[in-house]
Amino acid sequence: MLEITFEDDYDTAAFLHLLRNADLNRHIKIHETAGKIGIEKTHSSVSIQTYILPILTRFFTECKEDEYMLSVIEGDYYFLDRDEQQQILQLAHSIMEGELEGLPLNQDDTPREYYIMQELKTICLEENAFSIRSFMTFRLGKYYERLRGYVEAAIDEYKMEQEYQTFIQSLRDYVMSKEPMLDHVHIVHDDYFVLWELKYISEREQKKYIDRRFVREHPMYIDSRLLAPLVSIAPRKIDLYTGNREHAMVQTIQNIFQERVRIFSLDSFHPQENILEEHS
Structure with a gap:
């Protein structure tokens, strides 16, 4: 036994x-x-x-x-x-x-x-x-x-x-305390993320939308192409068009801006209808 x-x-x-x-x-x-x-x-x-x-x-x-x-x-x-x-x-x-x-x-x-x-x-x-x-x-x-x-x-x-x-x-606190530079922005995520309001302006003009001091305080995390201008603009409304809602950057934007973000399917994005008319 x-x-x-x-x-x-x-x-x-x-x-x-x-x-x-x-x-x-x-x-x-x-x-x-x-x-x-x-x-x-x-x-x-x-x-x-x-x-x-x-x-x-x-x-x-x-x-x-x-x-x-x-x-x-x-x-x-x-x-x-x-x-x-x-x-x-x-x-x-x-x-x-x-x-x-x-x-x-x-x-x-x-x-x-x-x-x-x-x-x-x-x-x-x-x-x-x-x-x-x-x-x-x-x-x-x-x-x-x-x-x-x-x-x-x-x-x-x-x-x-x-x-x-x-x-x-820290980004959430910054956004909440800042006056928006633009009230409403659109983000298109296809192969990469594009902040549509800045897509057709010069690089020099784009830099005006970035708070350099804040970026220097977060050098390891801030993405200069999307997150830096987006947080610096601190919009009241964000329409995000994507085919992948689980993407890490989509999650990050939602975590920062919370109820300010609306998620749409990528194929529902129509520039003429959603942006040009709005800003005309």
Whole structure:
């Protein structure tokens, strides 16, 4: 019989839940005691290891993974606020699931579960005792290294998001406090973004619509072709024509100008009707 020892009642109950949901009654018998679960095979030909290895792997990824990552977030990076910890943890999960791309993980495509399963395969899980704590302490170095990579990437992403929100708020405050240079502007997004009111005037004239001082204060973020003049003009109304409402710049303009922005489909843009008549 294999005897698995757990750290606490919560872990014992969590593993037992996974075990029972696996529907292995025909192959194994389960014996419960305080802090321990005994697993006995129902026939000599049954391999306990075959059935238990994937369940143990699920236990570590589903029940212990967040616990470890939160300990890194708090203990190594000193994020003590619970809300911040949860936001970083959610970002880490998004990275794991491939929902966030282009992050500097410097890792190969090996599934993190692989590192757990490889270590479990080196242990006989047919008989004897198996300690969850000992296995986590001495056997999961590569797995923890992978998790730490996710956490570090998530923290970088979190800090970037915080900087972005601060940046957006500064632009929003600027727009709200400024008298508009033009009341109503139109933005056309096809392959690139065009502020239509400035499209046919000279570059020298365009520069008159840019607050150079404000741009100097935001050199890393301000796009000189669109965002700099748009924020400097601070229009009361913006009609934005695009075929991609999820584009990052579309989202940024909406975040800055909020209710001042109206989004239209690209094919609904008609210059003669929308602009020339309005400014005639």
